[in-house]
Structures are given as structure tokens and as C-alpha cells.
Amino acid sequence: MVGFELTKWVITSAWPYSSDVPHLGNLIGSVLSADVFARFHRLIGDSVVFVSGSDEHGTPLEVEALKRKMLVKDLADQNHARISQLFRRWDISYDNYTRTESPVHKKFIQEHYTEINNNDSYIFTQIERIHYCPHDKRFLPDRFVEGICPYCSYERARGDQCENCGRPLNAEQLVKAYCVICRGPTELRETKQWFFDLPRLSDYISDYLGRAELSQNVIRFSRGWIKDGLRPRSVTRDSEWGIRAPFPGAEKKTIYVWMEAVLGYVSATIEYFEKKGAKEEWKEYWFKQDTKTAFFIGKDNIPFHSIILPALLRASGKVYVEPSTISSTEFLLFEGQKFSKSNKIGIWIDEALEILPTDCWRYALIALRPESGDINFGWDSLVEKVNTDLNDTIGNFVNRTLVGVSKFAENSFNLKYSDISDEFKKDVQEIRNRHLAIRELYETIELQSACREIFNQVASANRFLSATEPWKAVKNDKPRALAILYVALSTLKVACSELYPIIPETVKEIISQSGLFKTNGGVPQWDDVLIDNELPIKTRDTRPVFSKTSASVLKKKLEDLRASKAESKAINANN
Ligand SMILES: [Zn+2]
Numbered sequence: 001m002v003g004f005e006l007t008k009w010v011i012t013s014a015w016p017y018s019s020d021v022p023h024l025g026n027l028i029g030s031v032l033s034a035d036v037f038a039r040f041h042r043l044i045g046d047s048v049v050f051v052s053g054s055d056e057h058g059t060p061l062e063v064e065a066l067k068r069k070m071l072v073k074d075l076a077d078q079n080h081a082r083i084s085q086l087f088r089r090w091d092i093s094y095d096n097y098t099r100t101e102s103p104v105h106k107k108f109i110q111e112h113y114t115e116i117n118n119n120d121s122y123i124f125t126q127i128e129r130i131h132y133c134p135h136d137k138r139f140l141p142d143r144f145v146e147g148i149c150p151y152c153s154y155e156r157a158r159g160d161q162c163e164n165c166g167r168p169l170n171a172e173q174l175v176k177a178y179c180v181i182c183r184g185p186t187e188l189r190e191t192k193q194w195f196f197d198l199p200r201l202s203d204y205i206s207d208y209l210g211r212a213e214l215s216q217n218v219i220r221f222s223r224g225w226i227k228d229g230l231r232p233r234s235v236t237r238d239s240e241w242g243i244r245a246p247f248p249g250a251e252k253k254t255i256y257v258w259m260e261a262v263l264g265y266v267s268a269t270i271e272y273f274e275k276k277g278a279k280e281e282w283k284e285y286w287f288k289q290d291t292k293t294a295f296f297i298g299k300d301n302i303p304f305h306s307i308i309l310p311a312l313l314r315a316s317g318k319v320y321v322e323p324s325t326i327s328s329t330e331f332l333l334f335e336g337q338k339f340s341k342s343n344k345i346g347i348w349i350d351e352a353l354e355i356l357p358t359d360c361w362r363y364a365l366i367a368l369r370p371e372s373g374d375i376n377f378g379w380d381s382l383v384e385k386v387n388t389d390l391n392d393t394i395g396n397f398v399n400r401t402l403v404g405v406s407k408f409a410e411n412s413f414n415l416k417y418s419d420i421s422d423e424f425k426k427d428v429q430e431i432r433n434r435h436l437a438i439r440e441l442y443e444t445i446e447l448q449s450a451c452r453e454i455f456n457q458v459a460s461a462n463r464f465l466s467a468t469e470p471w472k473a474v475k476n477d478k479p480r481a482l483a484i485l486y487v488a489l490s491t492l493k494v495a496c497s498e499l500y501p502i503i504p505e506t507v508k509e510i511i512s513q514s515g516l517f518k519t520n521g522g523v524p525q526w527d528d529v530l531i532d533n534e535l536p537i538k539t540r541d542t543r544p545v546f547s548k549t550s551a552s553v554l555k556k557k558l559e560d561l562r563a564s565k566a567e568s569k570a571i572n573a574n575n
Pocket residue numbers: 149150151152153154157162163164165166167
């Protein structure tokens with residue numbers, strides 16, 4: 001406990017688009033990393049609110065609903081339910097996983113933009129030319145309009161980006177633009193839009209970047225944006241789907257999704273405490289300056305969190321807590337290629353759980369987290385993590401130690417620290433030092449390194465058992481065999497805390513087999529490292545916690561799964 005203070009944390013992961021099931025790259029980049037970080041902070045006793053939600057007001061969902069002849073709201077409900085359920089199955093420990101359709105979020109957005117509008121006129125209007133469909137009698141934002149790419153002549157470039165050459169587009173640039181609803185030609189019409197005067201907050205943002213303890217890549221990225229000159233950001237869209245703009249005269253407009261979802265971190269905290277019946281408590285997290293906030297996001301989202309979010313918060317006139325940690329990873333590649341939905345490259349988070357237990361994925365993804373460069377995730381690296389790390393090392397060590405307790409200690413281990421020799425006390429000290437080093441890696445979000453050090457901790461305990469051979473010692477020197485076991489149990493106990501953020505279900509199983517963390521009802525506590533608190537130790541129903549697999553088995557399972565899905569789709573289409 002000494003030297004560490006309890007901290008309030010708001011921990012968040014990027015809001016997934018509700019139009020797609022995330023793939024493993026999305027998961028490791030934000031959701032899973034945030035979960036591990038949140039679990040770690042709860043484990044050391046910090047006060048954590050971990051929130052996120054489905055980002056639902058983008059045009060892709062609207063276009064998809066049109067294609068399926070569904071109400072957008074119905075599709076949004078369906079997708080939100082599906083994604084929420086998947087995150088539960090991945091053991092993501094959100095305190096509140098909400099959605100941008102939540103009434104609390106909508107109310108917050110309208111109030112917040114009213115505050116910005118009333119405060120020193122950070123909102124102004126300007127006339128823009130936007131594609132309009134005379135047949136459908138509506139404006140066509142971003143993805144509602146397609147046409148020929150002015151750069152590469154690709155014929156189905158979207159209003160916001162060309163999928164073929166990857167260039168971002170302004171819809172006005174499209175050649176022979178057409179409406180995606182009726183395929184008819186469009187015309188450019190003038191419409192009034194409301195803008196957020198971001199340039200006026202340039203100095204504030206520069207100061208913030210100077211005082212915030214953000215990582216170098218975030219600072220570099222953000223300073224680059226400022227150097228190029230901040231531009232006003234449009235806040236409104238001529239669209240039905242979304243949150244009504246609260247500005248006088250903007251009754252038929254909605255708030256642009258990019259300027260709305262990013263404020264969901266605050267509204268999700270408000271909603272969390274409302275559900276708990278502590279309506280005002282969210283202010284402790286967003287206005288008390290000793291709170292820390294951590295955002296786990298994709299690389300391309302950095303400026304939205306380091307520039308636009310703090311600017312939108314500041315423009316309200318209220319002094320919100322500024323983002324203190326912005327964490328993004330490099331890219332996870334699948335078998336050497338970028339994840340791609342259209343080319344079916346990668347594994348999606350719903351499929352993954354059908355072919356391997358959740359904790360195997362969680363461990364492998366953290367062990368291969370792309371922290372200092374892109375990392376290739378493939379069948380071989382996955383299988384190596386499962387077989388070598390989890391089964392042969394961690395699983396084997398747990399089992400050897402627990403079998404030792406039941407065999408050499410007649411299943412009632414009762415030795416104290418004061419009973420063991422200095423030689424073994426030194427080993428126990430070494431284990432505690434490693435425990436502290438792993439804590440630091442977690443705190444600095446070096447999750448891949450933390451995972452490797454935990455593995456090293458357990459691997460070295462496994463070698464210790466092989467070298468000291470307690471199964472031989474027990475025959476002629478039982479006190480020595482028990483002292484060896486004391487050292488092994490010390491590793492087992494700290495490893496439970498260290499592994500809990502990464503593989504929570506397996507750790508629960510190990511604790512159930514070993515009866516550890518008695519004083520805390522079987523829940524790991526980072527600072528409780530002493531075996532003496534656990535005596536007598538008795539095992540229950542010991543059995544292996546992992547099993548081996550092979551790449552060919554996993555590939556076959558995935559192929560079968562995809563084939564059966566394709567078949568059921570075909571059957572539905574025929575009916
Ligand atoms: Zn193009």
C-alpha cells in the first residue's frame with residue numbers, strides 16, 4: 001500500500017460503429033486494452049468507471065437499413081443488442097456500455113451544444129452546397145451519395161471517401177454523383193450549416209498539449225494538426241437520423257455524428273450514476289481535477305480525443321477534466337495482411353468465441369499487442385501462445401503446485417514465512433520485486449510487456465520446481481519440500497493478481513481450485529501477496545485449466561462455421 005494513492009479513473013474505449021461487428025484488430029486496439037487497464041486499476045483499489053457505447057448515428061447504418069427495408073431505429077436496436085452481448089461474452093467489464101440513442105446521451109448533447117452556443121458564440125453559421133435528391137426530396141450527407149472518384153476514376157466512390165484509392169473526398173468533388181437510395185442524379189443545393197469555431201481554441205489546445213502528460217505520438221500527431229491550422233468543424237447535418245440540433249433555426253437538422261459520439265464518454269458516466277441512484281456523483285469524475293481519464297482508441301482517432309474533445313468540453317464554459325491518457329496501438333495484421341471486411345481477411349469477435357475459449361484469445365491478443373510497431377497475428381502465433389504459454393507453462397505450473405499441496409502436504413498446507421530458510425526467503429523476495437515491476441508496466445500501459453513479464457515470472461517458477469524437485473525431496477526432507485512449495489504458492493498467488501486483468505475466468509477457476517484470497521472472498525487483490533494469510537491451504541477438484549490446440553483444427557472450425565452461416569443465409573433467402 002505504501003507510496004500508492006487511491007485514484008479516481010474514467011476509463012473508456014472508442015465507441016464501436018453499430019453497423020459492423022468488430023474484428024480482433026478493433027478489439028485489441030481499444031476495447032480489450034481498456035478492459036485490462038480498468039481491471040488492473042480496480043485490482044489495486046482505484047475507483048474506476050469504465051464506459052463506452054455503440055456509435056449509432058453514422059450514415060452507414062442508415063444506408064444499411066434502407067437496403068434491408070428496415071427502420072433505422074430497429075436495425076440500431078438489433079445491432080446494439082448483438083454487440084453488447086458479444087462484449088459480455090468477451091468478459092469486457094464495462095460499468096456502462098450504452099449507446100448514442102440513449103435518452104441520457106441525447107439530452108446531454110442538446111444541453112452541451114446549447115451551452116457552447118450561449119458561451120461566447122463558439123457556434124456560427126455558413127451556407128454550404130450539398131447534394132440533394134429531387135426524387136427523394138432530401139439532402140444526401142456523406143455515404144448517401146456516390147459517384148466517380150476525381151483521382152482514380154473508380155465508379156462507386158462514396159461521398160466521404162474513395163474505397164478504391166483510399167483518398168478522403170468532399171462530396172462536391174464527385175463526378176456524375178447519384179443518390180444511393182434511388183440511383184437518380186443529384187443536384188447541389190445551398191443549405192445553412194452550424195459550425196464550431198475550433199480555431200478560436202487553438203491557444204487553449206496548445207497550452208493543454210503542453211501541460212498534459214500524453215505520449216509522444218499523441219503530442220506529435222496533435223501538434224501537426226495545429227501547425228496546419230485548425231479549421232472550423234461543421235456541427236449539423238441535413239438528416240433525420242441523429243440528435244436534433246438545439247440551435248434556433250436548426251430544427252430540421254441533426255448533430256453531425258463525429259461531433260456527438262465523442263461527448264458520449266461524459267453522458268455514459270452520467271447515465272451510469274443515474275442508474276445507481278447517485279445522480280450528482282458523475283461530477284466527482286468530470287469536474288474534480290484529481291480524476292484521471294484514459295481513452296483507448298484507434299490511431300486515426302487521436303485528434304478527436306486530443307483536440308476536438310477538450311475543445312468541445314472547454315467551449316461549454318465549464319471546467320471539465322482534460323484527457324490525461326490517450327492510448328492507441330499500432331496495427332494488428334492478420335497473416336501479414338490488413339483486416340478487411342470486403343476481402344474477408346481476419347477473424348471477427350463473434351466467430352473467435354466459437355472456436356477457442358475467451359481467455360485464450362484475450363491472452364494471445366495482449367501477448368501480441370502491437371505496441372511499438374505493427375504485429376502479425378496468425379494461426380501459428382495464436383497456437384504458440386495457447387500451447388506454450390498457457391498450457392505448457394502457466395497451466396502446468398498451476399497444476400504442479402496444487403498437486404504438491406494435496407500430495408506433499410496431505411492437502412492442508414500450513415507453513416509460515418518464518419518457517420522457511422533464508423535461501424527460500426530470498427526467492428520469495430524476488431517474486432515480490434517482479435510483482436512491483438509488473439505493476440509499473442500495467443500503469444504505463446505497456447500491456448504486452450506486462451504480459452511477457454508475467455509469463456517470465458511463472459516460467460521461472462516452473463523451472464524452480466524442476467530444479468528443486470520437491471517430489472523427490474519429500475521422501476527424505478519433507479520440511480524442504482514444503483518450503484519449496486511455499487515459494488511456488490507465493491508465485492501462484494501473485495500470478496493470480498497479475499493474470500486477472502488478462503484472463504479473469506481462468507484466474508477465478510485457479511482461485512476456486514486453490515482457495516486463495518480467503519480474506520477477500522476469493523477475489524484477487526494486488527497488494528495481498530502473503531501466503532501466511534491463506535493458511536491452511538487446501539485444494540479442491542484440481543484439474544488442468546488449459547488444453548492444447550492446433551492450427552489445422554482451428555482453421556477447420558472457422559471454415560465449418562463460415563460454411564454453416566453461408567448456408568443458413570441461403571436458406572433464409574430462399575424462404
Ligand atoms: Zn479514388
